[in-house]
Amino acid sequence: MTTIIVLFNLKADVAIAEYERWAVTTDLPTAGKLPSVEQFKLLKAQGLLMSEDKPPYQYIEVLTISDMEQFAQDVASDAMQKIAGEFQSFAENPLFIMTSNVEV
Numbered sequence: 001m002t003t004i005i006v007l008f009n010l011k012a013d014v015a016i017a018e019y020e021r022w023a024v025t026t027d028l029p030t031a032g033k034l035p036s037v038e039q040f041k042l043l044k045a046q047g048l049l050m051s052e053d054k055p056p057y058q059y060i061e062v063l064t065i066s067d068m069e070q071f072a073q074d075v076a077s078d079a080m081q082k083i084a085g086e087f088q089s090f091a092e093n094p095l096f097i098m099t100s101n102v103e104v
Contacts, residue, residue, distance in 0.1 A: 008094035
């Protein structure tokens with residue numbers, strides 16, 4: 001099982017309401033229904049614990065992937081390529097971090 005964490009800020013010219021509307025109506029329902037995606041969450045940073053500092057990122061996506069080979073096929077589809085392009089128009093240099101669970 002792989003979890004992909006995406007950290008990003010919106011580009012300076014992007015309206016928050018526009019991005020969030022797109023995320024809720026297009027990105028989350030489409031990518032969340034891919035065969036390889038078990039769960040897809042979009043989180044909005046609220047602050048830093050016990051600090052007045054601004055969080056370094058506005059948004060965090062968390063995707064739980066059941067099969068990375070299938071995921072590669074899923075995201076290669078025309079529909080997902082369109083969504084990826086739209087995402088890139090909103091997000092400023094997103095970081096895609098692949099993670100795995102630490103087993104004890």
